[in-house]
Amino acid sequence: MSLSELVEAGVVTLDRRTRDGAAADRSGWPGAGAPRAVARPRHIEEVQRLMAWASATATPVITRGAGSGLAGAASGTAEALVLDLSRMDRIVQIDADEQLARVEPGVITADLDRAAAEHGLMYAPDPASVGISTIGGNIATNAGGLRGAKYGVTRDHVLALDVVLADGTVIHVGHDTIKGVTGYDLVGLFTGSEGTLGVVVGATLRLLPRPARTATAAVFFADVATAARAVTAITRSGARPAVLEILDGATLGAIDDAEGTRLRELGDAFLLVQTDGYGAEEELTVIREAVGALATSFDVATDAADADRLLFARRQALPALEAIGRPLIEDIAVPRTRLAEAVERISAIAAEEDVPVFVFGHAGDGNLHPILVTEPAPAGAPIPPRAQIVADRIFALALELGGTITAEHGVGRLKREWAARELGPDVHALQTRIRSLFDPDGILNPASSL
Numbered sequence: 389m390s391l392s393e394l395v396e397a398g399v400v401t402l403d404r405r406t407r408d409g410a411a412a413d414r415s416g417w418p419g420a421g422a423p424r425a426v427a428r429p430r431h432i433e434e435v436q437r438l439m440a441w442a443s444a445t446a447t448p449v450i451t452r453g454a455g456s457g458l459a460g461a462a463s464g465t466a467e468a469l470v471l472d473l474s475r476m477d478r479i480v481q482i483d484a485d486e487q488l489a490r491v492e493p494g495v496i497t498a499d500l501d502r503a504a505a506e507h508g509l510m511y512a513p514d515p516a517s518v519g520i521s522t523i524g525g526n527i528a529t530n531a532g533g534l535r536g537a538k539y540g541v542t543r544d545h546v547l548a549l550d551v552v553l554a555d556g557t558v559i560h561v562g563h564d565t566i567k568g569v570t571g572y573d574l575v576g577l578f579t580g581s582e583g584t585l586g587v588v589v590g591a592t593l594r595l596l597p598r599p600a601r602t603a604t605a606a607v608f609f610a611d612v613a614t615a616a617r618a619v620t621a622i623t624r625s626g627a628r629p630a631v632l633e634i635l636d637g638a639t640l641g642a643i644d645d646a647e648g649t650r651l652r653e654l655g656d657a658f659l660l661v662q663t664d665g666y667g668a669e670e671e672l673t674v675i676r677e678a679v680g681a682l683a684t685s686f687d688v689a690t691d692a693a694d695a696d697r698l699l700f701a702r703r704q705a706l707p708a709l710e711a712i713g714r715p716l717i718e719d720i721a722v723p724r725t726r727l728a729e730a731v732e733r734i735s736a737i738a739a740e741e742d743v744p745v746f747v748f749g750h751a752g753d754g755n756l757h758p759i760l761v762t763e764p765a766p767a768g769a770p771i772p773p774r775a776q777i778v779a780d781r782i783f784a785l786a787l788e789l790g791g792t793i794t795a796e797h798g799v800g801r802l803k804r805e806w807a808a809r810e811l812g813p814d815v816h817a818l819q820t821r822i823r824s825l826f827d828p829d830g831i832l833n834p835a836s837s838l
């Protein structure tokens with residue numbers, strides 16, 4: 389099939405506005421130029437046909453869900469076909485007895501959780517972008533989220549996948565049972581592979597019982613390093629919060645400006661804590677005792693609406709910073725016992741380089757998002773040199789502390805060099821060999837990762 393036949397069949401569009409829209413992801417750092425074409429398939433067979441065409445014509449393919457990614461991995465490039473899966477958005481089945489869901493890749497994450505809630509279940513992974521990101525994108529980035537402190541990341545909830553390979557072959561990997569170990573863990577390999585090994589066209593996902601109760605607290609501190617020390621105290625207490633988020637004073641100020649809240653006047657750092665399950669209130673009491681004198685205030689949400697307001701404010705952290713300038717969004721993780729050292733040293737780097745760095749993140753996972761808000765620059769402009777210096781120093785710090793340069797956003801285009809450095813030559817070479825086994829002609833997201 390030729391490109392014009394795919395256009396005539398309504399699977400591919402050459403419309404300029406659609407192509408421009410696929411030129412960048414939410415990192416705001418686009419690829420070079422608008423992509424050649426955008427495909428919006430509705431069925432697996434259409435994906436197979438598109439991949440067979442791309443393979444035969446050696447056309448690069450950039451798979452895309454909602455484009456909410458923060459690593460430049462879904463940004464189209466001039467010669468590429470962007471494969472947008474947002475129209476494959478059916479929740480095929482919620483099996484309440486088996487506690488699993490079968491979905492197409494374009495399902496919005498929050499929609500799946502809402503559908504599960506109707507059966508007394510939940511889909512646990514909840515990136516702060518839960519209202520816009522797709523399950524396919526979450527799988528491809530191995531997304532984390534606010535509930536990650538207790539429920540882990542997307543990989544912990546994927547049982548099986550349907551994947552279209554570079555040549556158009558469709559395969560089913562994993563198990564549609566809760567347990568199963570036959571063969572290599574290809575589900576684990578595809579999860580987090582950032583569209584470089586195949587196109588996820590279906591997923592079987594684990595659902596969990598929806599917690600009977602939640603208890604939520606807003607905990608304020610005099611400074612962010614003390615808040616980070618409180619995270620270690622909470623971890624040591626034996627309590628297992630579902631949500632344990634950290635925000636520094638500067639981020640609180642940005643949220644106040646964007647949302648009209650008054651968080652900053654309550655303290656210069658904030659932990660959002662939520663426990664869940666039958667013992668939620670009891671567990672929150674354990675956390676209150678663990679935090680003890682470190683906190684300047686510990687306010688328990690009065691009702692669900694109050695708790696939702698706190699969670700909403702946290703989810704607005706990144707949009708609030710996007711309103712100030714052009715953010716360069718980093719995503720390191722460090723051992724949780726070294727969080728305080730990490731935030732102190734990030735603040736020192738920001739002061740030395742005279743670049744504002746805002747810090748928030750999923751502290752329960754040791755995951756920090758240092759956000760550099762750079763001077764406004766036109767789309768397509770390279771990362772300003774000063775910002776790159778700060779980013780490089782933060783990556784080096786993460787590795788020095790025994791951590792990683794990306795905890796959940798992925799490598800994409802923005803962190804390729806540092807990923808190679810973190811992996812080391814032997815593992816990097818092995819990963820390159822695995823990649824070429826799945827995609828011998830190198831057409832899948834060629835500019836991304838590895």
Ligand SMILES: Cc1cc2nc3c(=O)[nH]c(=O)nc-3n(C[C@H](O)[C@H](O)[C@H](O)COP(=O)(O)OP(=O)(O)OC[C@H]3O[C@@H](n4cnc5c(N)ncnc54)[C@H](O)[C@@H]3O)c2cc1C
Pocket residue numbers: 413414450451452453454455456457458461462473493514515516517520521522523524525526527528529530531532533534582583584586587588589703706707796797833836
């Ligand atoms: C405000 C905001 C908050 C965020 N909070 C979080 C957070 O808390 N945790 C977190 O982990 N991330 C977060 N993100 C980042 C982003 O939402 C996640 O990376 C998300 O998983 C991307 O999903 P998407 O559908 O937008 O994927 P896209 O951005 O479209 O694509 C991301 C990657 O997945 C690949 N891909 C997409 N679909 C498929 C598929 N079907 N098959 C194969 N590859 C595919 C793409 O090629 C690309 O490499 C946030 C983003 C924003 C804007």
